[in-house]
Amino acid sequence: GQFYVAVHGSALVVILCLFSLSLVAAQARYSIPEEQAEGSVVGNIARDLGLAVERLISGKARIITKGSQQYVNLNRDKGTLVIKERIDREELCGKTTPCSFSFEVILENPIQLYRVTVEVIDVNDNSPTFAKDEINLKIVENAAAATRFSLVSADDPDVGINDIQKYILKPLDHFKLEVQNQPGGGTFIEMVLHNPLDREKEETHTLVLVASDGGEPRRSGTVRIHVTVLDANDNAPVCSQAVYKAEVRENSPEGTVITTVSANDADKGVNGDVTFSIPHVGKEAKLLFEVNNKTGEIKVAGKLDFEKSKTYQLNVQASDHGGYTDTCKVIIQVIDENDNVPTVQLMSFSNSISEDSPPGTTIAVVNVDDEDSEGNGLVRCSINTDVPFKIESSLTGYYTIVSDNILDREGVTDYNITVTVTDQGSPPLSSRKDLNVKVSDINDNPPQFAESEYIMNVPENNSPGFSVFTVNAKDADWGQNAQISYFLEEKEINGVPVSTLVSINSESGVIHAVKSFDYEQIKWFEFNVTARDAGSPPLSSVATVKIMIQDQNDNPPQVLYPIQTGGSVVAEMVPRSADVGYLVTKVVAVDVDSGQNAWLSYKLQKATDRALFEVGLQNGEIRTIRQVTDKDAVKQRLTVIVEDNGQPSRSATVIVNVAVADSFPEVLSEFTDSPHDKEYNDMLTFYLVLALAVVSFLFITCLVVIISVKIYRWRQSRILYHSNLPVIPYYPPRYSDTLGTGTLQHVYNYEVCRTTDSRKSDCKFGSDASQNVLIMDPSSTGTMQRIQSDKNILAQPNSPVEVSQ
Numbered sequence: 001g002q003f004y005v006a007v008h009g010s011a012l013v014v015i016l017c018l019f020s021l022s023l024v025a026a027q028a029r030y031s032i033p034e035e036q037a038e039g040s041v042v043g044n045i046a047r048d049l050g051l052a053v054e055r056l057i058s059g060k061a062r063i064i065t066k067g068s069q070q071y072v073n074l075n076r077d078k079g080t081l082v083i084k085e086r087i088d089r090e091e092l093c094g095k096t097t098p099c100s101f102s103f104e105v106i107l108e109n110p111i112q113l114y115r116v117t118v119e120v121i122d123v124n125d126n127s128p129t130f131a132k133d134e135i136n137l138k139i140v141e142n143a144a145a146a147t148r149f150s151l152v153s154a155d156d157p158d159v160g161i162n163d164i165q166k167y168i169l170k171p172l173d174h175f176k177l178e179v180q181n182q183p184g185g186g187t188f189i190e191m192v193l194h195n196p197l198d199r200e201k202e203e204t205h206t207l208v209l210v211a212s213d214g215g216e217p218r219r220s221g222t223v224r225i226h227v228t229v230l231d232a233n234d235n236a237p238v239c240s241q242a243v244y245k246a247e248v249r250e251n252s253p254e255g256t257v258i259t260t261v262s263a264n265d266a267d268k269g270v271n272g273d274v275t276f277s278i279p280h281v282g283k284e285a286k287l288l289f290e291v292n293n294k295t296g297e298i299k300v301a302g303k304l305d306f307e308k309s310k311t312y313q314l315n316v317q318a319s320d321h322g323g324y325t326d327t328c329k330v331i332i333q334v335i336d337e338n339d340n341v342p343t344v345q346l347m348s349f350s351n352s353i354s355e356d357s358p359p360g361t362t363i364a365v366v367n368v369d370d371e372d373s374e375g376n377g378l379v380r381c382s383i384n385t386d387v388p389f390k391i392e393s394s395l396t397g398y399y400t401i402v403s404d405n406i407l408d409r410e411g412v413t414d415y416n417i418t419v420t421v422t423d424q425g426s427p428p429l430s431s432r433k434d435l436n437v438k439v440s441d442i443n444d445n446p447p448q449f450a451e452s453e454y455i456m457n458v459p460e461n462n463s464p465g466f467s468v469f470t471v472n473a474k475d476a477d478w479g480q481n482a483q484i485s486y487f488l489e490e491k492e493i494n495g496v497p498v499s500t501l502v503s504i505n506s507e508s509g510v511i512h513a514v515k516s517f518d519y520e521q522i523k524w525f526e527f528n529v530t531a532r533d534a535g536s537p538p539l540s541s542v543a544t545v546k547i548m549i550q551d552q553n554d555n556p557p558q559v560l561y562p563i564q565t566g567g568s569v570v571a572e573m574v575p576r577s578a579d580v581g582y583l584v585t586k587v588v589a590v591d592v593d594s595g596q597n598a599w600l601s602y603k604l605q606k607a608t609d610r611a612l613f614e615v616g617l618q619n620g621e622i623r624t625i626r627q628v629t630d631k632d633a634v635k636q637r638l639t640v641i642v643e644d645n646g647q648p649s650r651s652a653t654v655i656v657n658v659a660v661a662d663s664f665p666e667v668l669s670e671f672t673d674s675p676h677d678k679e680y681n682d683m684l685t686f687y688l689v690l691a692l693a694v695v696s697f698l699f700i701t702c703l704v705v706i707i708s709v710k711i712y713r714w715r716q717s718r719i720l721y722h723s724n725l726p727v728i729p730y731y732p733p734r735y736s737d738t739l740g741t742g743t744l745q746h747v748y749n750y751e752v753c754r755t756t757d758s759r760k761s762d763c764k765f766g767s768d769a770s771q772n773v774l775i776m777d778p779s780s781t782g783t784m785q786r787i788q789s790d791k792n793i794l795a796q797p798n799s800p801v802e803v804s805q
């Protein structure tokens with residue numbers, strides 16, 4: 001049979017006693033908590049199995065363990081079982097309950113076998129543990145309420161009450177915990193959102209999940225749950241400033257940053273990215289400004305012109321990707337730059353001013369303007385100072401340019417006036433306008449001759465039309481006012497109008513001789529030339545032209561004495577007693593030319609006896625050069641040549657008969673008896689016939705002259721009105737009442753006297769003599785009607801041959 005021994009204490013020990021022939025078996029049962037220290041008594045097996053200690057010793061009682069691990073030792077001396085090594089229930093059994101192990105105690109002599117079972121009771125020696133220390137969760141902030149998030153459960157190796165009994169989540173403001181026991185064991189824990197998250201308020205939440213068991217003492221394990229709230233685009237951007245004010249200079253280059261707008265978006269990441277734009281803007285401003293869509297920089301994109309617009313308002317839209325927007329107002333003030341050049345505009349301008357305009361005459365009105373504002377638009381207007389003009393301000397923006405002085409076109413013909421306008425910007429801008437003002441002419445200058453008197457020498461015998469001289473006058477004026485015409489001033493010269501002597505080309509001023517001048521008729525004359533301009537009224541001036549006619553050797557000398565008569569023999573008497581140097585006679589000759597041309601020299605050309613006479617080279621005196629002897633012929637014939645000094649010289653010859661005798665009868669006899677008597681008579685006869693012819697001729701001539709004079713007077717009364725024939729009635733200067741200055745007469749007389757030179761006492765200026773003498777000059781090259789002025793000379797040795805002394 002078998003039986004159970006109940007052991008006192010907490011454990012029930014059943015001792016099963018087996019009785020058999022070979023094997024007696026009894027059982028004992030013990031119950032111990034785990035983790036007992038080594039040597040701790042498990043139970044008294046001797047007592048419980050009813051065995052004496054001696055038996056145990058004698059029976060060599062020992063423990064037989066089937067498994068590898070022997071947790072218990074047998075203390076034979078005391079009959080107790082003790083813990084051999086620490087027993088861990090969790091290691092031994094895991095989650096299995098109840099947990100026990102068994103072994104046998106064997107005795108020899110007799111062999112006895114006893115089974116002992118030890119139950120290990122759980123002790124709360126393990127805490128709940130989580131697999132991780134931390135749990136990270138990312139939850140979108142706009143996650144809906146009741147959203148569940150599962151969590152891993154904790155683990156506790158202990159069993160029973162020592163196992164996990166509850167979970168606690170802290171804090172519970174957003175989440176609560178739901179724990180479900182799985183049908184197959186284990187628990188399922190979930191975190192449920194019950195209060196919405198706001199990342200903008202709290203970006204992370206840290207929760208603690210505590211798992212606790214039911215042991216005594218209670219043990220617990222925790223895990224941290226980090227909840228990161230993920231952003232949702234739930235916020236609109238907000239401009240940092242409601243109104244931005246900025247200033248920008250006009251003409252700033254493109255890309256100049258004016259200002260930067262910024263906007264804050266409470267969202268994070270892309271949800272907080274703000275882009276800027278200017279959606280609603282005028283067409284004009286759109287070209288002028290641009291905004292950087294990322295940075296919010298507002299830049300100049302076009303040409304800003306203060307003069308077009310001074311302020312701009314931009315509505316910059318800040319928007320995030322979620323379509324939320326805000327509008328930042330930007331007021332941009334454009335600052336003026338001195339970028340506009342002042343302008344000068346001619347409102348009226350007369351480009352010429354009369355030189356007699358009084359000072360203060362307006363020549364131009366200008367308008368100046370500058371589009372800039374303030375100082376940049378304030379202009380000053382001036383003109384150059386080297387002109388006799390000044391600028392005066394009239395209305396605002398208008399200036400007048402007026403003359404400031406008396407003008408003289410002859411001094412300065414035109415002025416360059418530079419109108420300069422300068423604004424007061426920095427740097428100042430300026431512009432200019434050039435005006436050219438011409439001074440218009442007034443006939444204020446008379447023509448001016450280079451000299452007031454011109455003296456011209458003209459050789460006589462010039463060809464008509466010969467250009468004598470050119471007078472030239474200058475006129476400082478211009479155009480018509482300087483267009484000069486020349487005129488001869490009417491005047492009579494020796495009773496004839498000056499126009500019969502000279503003419504003038506009214507344009508060129510060339511004076512032409514109208515006729516051939518004869519020095520012997522007129523030695524000089526003067527007349528006035530008027531130069532007159534074509535101005536209105538015209539101005540004129542006068543120059544005197546004096547024409548000196550130059551003598552030419554166009555007249556041969558004329559022998560006045562001795563008179564050459566054909567028939568009568570005129571002879572000079574030379575007494576035989578005459579001394580050496582006796583003045584026989586004097587050849588008197590004149591030359592109507594003057595100067596060298598009238599400078600006469602006398603030479604003996606032929607003589608009966610050259611040794612007896614000589615002729616004074618200068619004075620024409622015939623003198624004896626030796627004592628007259630009886631042998632000398634009574635009748636001596638001398639041929640004297642008179643030459644003037646002109647080039648070529650002209651000459652005349654005269655035959656002088658000299659009678660060398662003491663008495664007149666001697667002479668007579670000599671001359672009558674001379675072999676020349678026949679010839680003389682012939683000559684006489686010839687002369688008588690000639691005289692008759694001459695008388696007849698003279699009579700007819702007288703008749704003709706009288707008739708001619710009548711006709712002439714009748715015609716002249718008509719010519720005075722009609723004719724300007726270049727015929728000058730010639731009156732000897734000396735007797736002319738119209739001409740004949742005293743000086744001229746004197747000079748003429750003087751010259752004549754000087755040329756004759758021989759006997760000064762012979763020159764008697766008769767006061768009564770006034771007669772024209774007609775001379776037939778046989779030696780002259782041509783017949784010339786000459787009116788001898790110097791009657792005195794003619795009168796002097798006028799008597800026929802008189803043998804005197």
Ligand SMILES: *[C@@H]1O[C@H](CO)[C@@H](O)[C@H](O)[C@H]1NC(C)=O
Nearest residue numbers: 274275276277291292293294
């Ligand atoms: C921002 O501007 C850049 C170039 O300026 C452009 O490429 C980009 O598309 C713009 N972005 C938006 C969102 O307008």
Ligand SMILES: *[C@@H]1O[C@H](CO)[C@@H](O)[C@H](O)[C@H]1NC(C)=O
Nearest residue numbers: 412413414415416417435436
């Ligand atoms: C005015 O200017 C013109 C052209 O520049 C020049 O020919 C002329 O000589 C100037 N006149 C004066 C008076 O300076």
Ligand SMILES: *[C@@H]1O[C@H](CO)[C@@H](O)[C@H](O)[C@H]1NC(C)=O
Nearest residue numbers: 489491526527528542543544
């Ligand atoms: C020339 O004119 C001036 C005055 O203009 C006068 O005095 C002078 O006598 C004139 N001369 C002649 C030769 O007519």
